[in-house]
Amino acid sequence: MTAFSMNNPVFVTYLITASIMILKLMGQGWMTVYRMLKVDAGLLNPEDIKAGPTNRNPRPEQLEINDYVDRSRRMHRNDLENIPAFLAAGLLFVAVGPSLMLANILMYTFVAARACHAIAYATKRSHETRATFFTIGSAVVIVMAVYVLVAALS
Amino acid sequence: MTAFSMNNPVFVTYLITASIMILKLMGQGWMTVYRMLKVDAGLLNPEDIKAGPTNRNPRPEQLEINDYVDRSRRMHRNDLENIPAFLAAGLLFVAVGPSLMLANILMYTFVAARACHAIAYATKRSHETRATFFTIGSAVVIVMAVYVLVAALS
Amino acid sequence: MTAFSMNNPVFVTYLITASIMILKLMGQGWMTVYRMLKVDAGLLNPEDIKAGPTNRNPRPEQLEINDYVDRSRRMHRNDLENIPAFLAAGLLFVAVGPSLMLANILMYTFVAARACHAIAYATKRSHETRATFFTIGSAVVIVMAVYVLVAALS
Numbered sequence: 001m002t003a004f005s006m007n008n009p010v011f012v013t014y015l016i017t018a019s020i021m022i023l024k025l026m027g028q029g030w031m032t033v034y035r036m037l038k039v040d041a042g043l044l045n046p047e048d049i050k051a052g053p054t055n056r057n058p059r060p061e062q063l064e065i066n067d068y069v070d071r072s073r074r075m076h077r078n079d080l081e082n083i084p085a086f087l088a089a090g091l092l093f094v095a096v097g098p099s100l101m102l103a104n105i106l107m108y109t110f111v112a113a114r115a116c117h118a119i120a121y122a123t124k125r126s127h128e129t130r131a132t133f134f135t136i137g138s139a140v141v142i143v144m145a146v147y148v149l150v151a152a153l154s
Numbered sequence: 155m156t157a158f159s160m161n162n163p164v165f166v167t168y169l170i171t172a173s174i175m176i177l178k179l180m181g182q183g184w185m186t187v188y189r190m191l192k193v194d195a196g197l198l199n200p201e202d203i204k205a206g207p208t209n210r211n212p213r214p215e216q217l218e219i220n221d222y223v224d225r226s227r228r229m230h231r232n233d234l235e236n237i238p239a240f241l242a243a244g245l246l247f248v249a250v251g252p253s254l255m256l257a258n259i260l261m262y263t264f265v266a267a268r269a270c271h272a273i274a275y276a277t278k279r280s281h282e283t284r285a286t287f288f289t290i291g292s293a294v295v296i297v298m299a300v301y302v303l304v305a306a307l308s
Numbered sequence: 309m310t311a312f313s314m315n316n317p318v319f320v321t322y323l324i325t326a327s328i329m330i331l332k333l334m335g336q337g338w339m340t341v342y343r344m345l346k347v348d349a350g351l352l353n354p355e356d357i358k359a360g361p362t363n364r365n366p367r368p369e370q371l372e373i374n375d376y377v378d379r380s381r382r383m384h385r386n387d388l389e390n391i392p393a394f395l396a397a398g399l400l401f402v403a404v405g406p407s408l409m410l411a412n413i414l415m416y417t418f419v420a421a422r423a424c425h426a427i428a429y430a431t432k433r434s435h436e437t438r439a440t441f442f443t444i445g446s447a448v449v450i451v452m453a454v455y456v457l458v459a460a461l462s
Contacts, residue, residue: 004310011249019246019299019303026292026296029235029288033285043281053282054282067354080388081333081384084239085330086332088392088395090397126355126360127356141330149323149327151314156312158312166460168458169403169456169457170461173456173457176449176453184446187439199379206435208435209435230389234392238392242396244333245399
């Protein structure tokens with residue numbers, strides 16, 4: 001019997017929440033693209049200010065940091081610091097056989113916390129608001145990792 | 155029966171493409187090291203301009219951003235935004251039992267798209283060229299994640 | 309028979325080392341938070357210099373780069389370049405059935421190398437010291453990925 005099977009409801013919870021978080025992570029890249037095109041600024045590479053279909057009016061200042069675009073990159077970096085760790089910790093967590101209720105609580109809490117974090121970040125809420133949702137998400141990953149470590153050592 | 159077995163040809167495709175992408179990701183770090191040593195510039199930390207076996211002629215300007223080195227770091231960041239998501243999405247995709255043909259198409263397309271993206275980035279091709287290959291890779295991950303989500307919810 | 313089972317001692321080694329590395333990765337985020345609060349500087353977002361419970365005395369220079377805080381962010385970025393790749397490579401490595409001794413050597417070496425890397429980075433040791441531990445960790449991931457690739461292709 002493997003834990004990684006569609007017959008295991010804990011694994012199904014993981015599949016749902018993990019695929020949502022992967023879509024969030026990929027979507028953040030597209031938010032950066034959208035914002036770059038919208039403000040026609042915040043480009044990253046010297047060659048990006050050559051004229052082309054997506055840059056009709058190239059200017060050197062397009063390479064300067066633009067907060068609207070850079071905010072999306074900072075959100076992306078925060079995602080990279082949290083989502084891959086969730087994807088790994090969640091899979092290991094499934095492997096050690098937690099209760100369905102605990103898995104549901106932890107995994108859906110992570111999804112909700114990261115959604116709120118993204119909204120708080122995009123709408124420039126206070127540092128404290130953002131930090132609260134970051135903390136909740138981070139705590140979920142830490143709890144899952146400690147749970148796995150204890151189960152594997154015992 | 156587990157999907158994560160060498161007897162499952164879809165899993166073998168995943169093992170091949172995932173290990174190639176892990177090697178690409180690790181190789182990008184070594185490209186940065188190679189470029190730093192080659193131009194003797196683009197260092198990151200204040201302590202890196204102390205004299206030592208790998209820095210015989212330390213100078214403060216070694217800490218300035220050097221496009222040749224920083225380009226490799228930007229490539230690395232782009233990898234980090236895409237490859238871990240592929241590694242996770244691919245594994246979940248295997249778990250929900252897609253056809254071998256679909257898995258082959260998606261996973262080898264991702265590898266090819268990321269290889270082309272790296273070449274386009276390293277050789278300073280136009281933003282549009284780079285964006286095309288980024289889009290193909292990103293689409294593969296999104297398709298796999300949506301496929302998993304639909305399978306898990308149904 | 310699945311390789312991803314608590315009955316497989318190689319998988320247990322993976323669970324232990326992977327959960328430790330996930331905790332290291334999450335801990336790095338908290339080191340940044342700790343350092344930001346300690347020096348009351350190194351903030352990242354314009355809205356972070358609004359007065360609030362965690363910022364009683366906001367000043368524009370809090371947004372300047374602070375090496376003490378930024379060092380933790382650079383350590384985090386280095387973790388992101390290595391730990392997710394280890395988590396993925398290690399899982400694939402378990403799947404292809406290596407000997408327990410080889411798995412133990414590689415996985416515990418990675419943990420030790422990353423711990424030494426973190427200490428060397430935090431205490432501003434020479435570039436060569438840091439590079440040595442980075443190289444050991446990177447080599448472990450590369451060896452595991454090549455091992456998986458060869459096993460999957462044969």
